[in-house]
Amino acid sequence: DTAVSQTPKYLVTQMGNDKSIKCEQNLGHDTMYWYKQDSKKFLKIMFSYNNKELIINETVPNRFSPKSPDKAHLNLHINSLELGDSAVYFCASSQDWREGAGELFFGEGSRLTVL
Amino acid sequence: EDQVTQSPEALRLQEGESSSLNCSYTVSGLRGLFWYRQDPGKGPEFLFTLYSAGEEKEKERLKATLTKKESFLHITAPKPEDSATYLCAVRGIKAAGNKLTFGGGTRVLVKP
Numbered sequence: 001d002t003a004v005s006q007t008p009k010y011l012v013t014q015m016g017n018d019k020s021i022k023c024e025q026n027l028g029h030d031t032m033y034w035y036k037q038d039s040k041k042f043l044k045i046m047f048s049y050n051n052k053e054l055i056i057n058e059t060v061p062n063r064f065s066p067k068s069p070d071k072a073h074l075n076l077h078i079n080s081l082e083l084g085d086s087a088v089y090f091c092a093s094s095q096d097w098r099e100g101a102g103e104l105f106f107g108e109g110s111r112l113t114v115l
Numbered sequence: 116e117d118q119v120t121q122s123p124e125a126l127r128l129q130e131g132e133s134s135s136l137n138c139s140y141t142v143s144g145l146r147g148l149f150w151y152r153q154d155p156g157k158g159p160e161f162l163f164t165l166y167s168a169g170e171e172k173e174k175e176r177l178k179a180t181l182t183k184k185e186s187f188l189h190i191t192a193p194k195p196e197d198s199a200t201y202l203c204a205v206r207g208i209k210a211a212g213n214k215l216t217f218g219g220g221t222r223v224l225v226k227p
Contacts, residue, residue: 004158031213041200043159043217055212090158094213102147102206102215106158 003027006091006107013081014115020077021110023091030096031055032074033104034066037088049074050096078112086114117142117207119218126223128193136188136221138203148186149215150179151202159202193225 006023013019025032033056034046048056049068063079074091088111092104118141128134140148147166151159163172165181172179176197178189188201200222204215 033213041220043202043204045214048212048214050212056214058214092158102149102164102204102213103161104159104215105161108156108158 004091004093004105004107006089006110009108009110011110011112012115013113015081015083017081018077018079019081019112020075021089021091021112023074023076023107025072025091025093025105027093027105029093029105030071031094032068032071033092033094034074034076035090035092035106037090037109039087043090047074047076081112081114083114086112088112117205117210117216119203119205119216121201121203121218121221123221124219126221128190128223128225130194130225130227131192133189133191133193135190136201136203136223138186138188138218139184140186140203140205140218142205142207144208146206146208146210148181149204149206150177150186150188151204153200153202153220162201190223193223195225195227198223198225 004025031050033048035043037043047066051071052068065077068074088109090109091107120139122137150162153159163179168183176191180187200220202220204217
């Protein structure tokens with residue numbers, strides 16, 4: 001029944017490793033997002049996809065690569081993890097962004113800790 | 116670039132003690148101002164959207180208002196279950212796609 005689900009909820013890994021976070025939404029939305037929330041609680045957008053097409057790509061290192069196999073899924077792969085990547089990553093979805101929907105539905109977050 | 120500043124950072128209230136949270140924003144043109152609630156270990160949950168100065172929205176003990184420079188979230192007679200972090204976000208006319216710019220939030224603790 002979960003509207004936006006992301007896995008895993010917790011990730012602890014060593015510097016230099018590669019990791020992936022998966023996200024799925026069952027709301028029938030067309031637009032999906034990845035946000036990063038740092039230790040000061042600021043939420044910053046990283047990427048947005050609309051029906052598998054990339055529409056927002058903020059200033060994010062190339063080590064971060066999103067992939068959207070279909071409009072219900074948006075995964076995030078991170079290469080060569082660094083200490084500064086430690087944060088909570090939130091997946092979200094909304095109606096088609098061109099319709100001006102500001103209501104985002106967020107997942108519960110994936111807490112990434114890089115040692 | 117769109118900017119959002121929320122104050123105070125933290126607020127401790129006694130149950131029943133009404134208060135207001137502030138969200139100051141700078142945008143080239145406002146397409147929407149949004150309030151979200153975030154509980155510990157959870158994702159933000161949508162509360163309100165405001166589009167133009169003078170607009171107000173209410174939900175239970177919460178009331179959001181909007182001026183040309185700021186928004187207030189008024190909590191009337193809060194209960195312990197209102198304890199959460201409240202996030203404000205804006206979407207400006209120059210923002211790509213559906214990009215929202217969030218403030219740092221106000222952590223509210225309501226004591227019984």
